[in-house]
Amino acid sequence: MGTQSTFFGPVKYAILPQVLADEELVGGNGLVSMGTFVAILLGTIVAGLLMGYDLAAKLTAVAVLVMAVLGYVAARQVPPTGDRSEARAVPLRPVQETWQLMVIAAERPRVLLAVLAISWFWFLGAAYLTQFPNFARTSLLGDETVVTLLLSTFIVGISAGAMLCERLTRHQISLVPVPGAPWD
Numbered sequence: 001m002g003t004q005s006t007f008f009g010p011v012k013y014a015i016l017p018q019v020l021a022d023e024e025l026v027g028g029n030g031l032v033s034m035g036t037f038v039a040i041l042l043g044t045i046v047a048g049l050l051m052g053y054d055l056a057a058k059l060t061a062v063a064v065l066v067m068a069v070l071g072y073v074a075a076r077q078v079p080p081t082g083d084r085s086e087a088r089a090v091p092l093r094p095v096q097e098t099w100q101l102m103v104i105a106a107e108r109p110r111v112l113l114a115v116l117a118i119s120w121f122w123f124l125g126a127a128y129l130t131q132f133p134n135f136a137r138t139s140l141l142g143d144e145t146v147v148t149l150l151l152s153t154f155i156v157g158i159s160a161g162a163m164l165c166e167r168l169t170r171h172q173i174s175l176v177p178v179p180g181a182p183w184d
Helices: 002-014 022-050 056-076 094-106 109-138 144-169
Strands: none
Touching: 002 022, 002 056, 022 056, 022 144, 094 109, 109 144
16 A cells, blocks of 8 residues: 555646646645545544454455555546656666755755645654544543544644635645745
């Protein structure tokens, strides 16, 4: 599933400029982001439910396999967009390639700040997500239902924010996280 997400994650955003008009890109990005987070929430809830069964490991393995197959089938349904670039070999050097991308991003400070902001967002999201069960148990004296409520609230907030981006940016592509902010 991790490998599938690694390949599918960037592609789901890269295809948007090929299938949407410029004024639809922010909204399309918001919908894709919202769908991603709703899928994360549902996966987390289902995983929590599966852990309550005696056959948790086997059920989880089957669920992961089923989701991988469904993901593959869904990906095959995406219509071809045509080859818009020359074929290039992708070198298997993740550290060097990541460093090179950061060097390219650093040439444009606003792009670098956007990359860092997105990275910080994902880091904090992962940190909060892993702490929800402990926080619910020790601070809120709750059980799995409280964790599910926290996760649901978290995901609804992120999804609403993703959808509000279109309204806040007035359908304009922008690296500015908040319109009118000092980086304009």
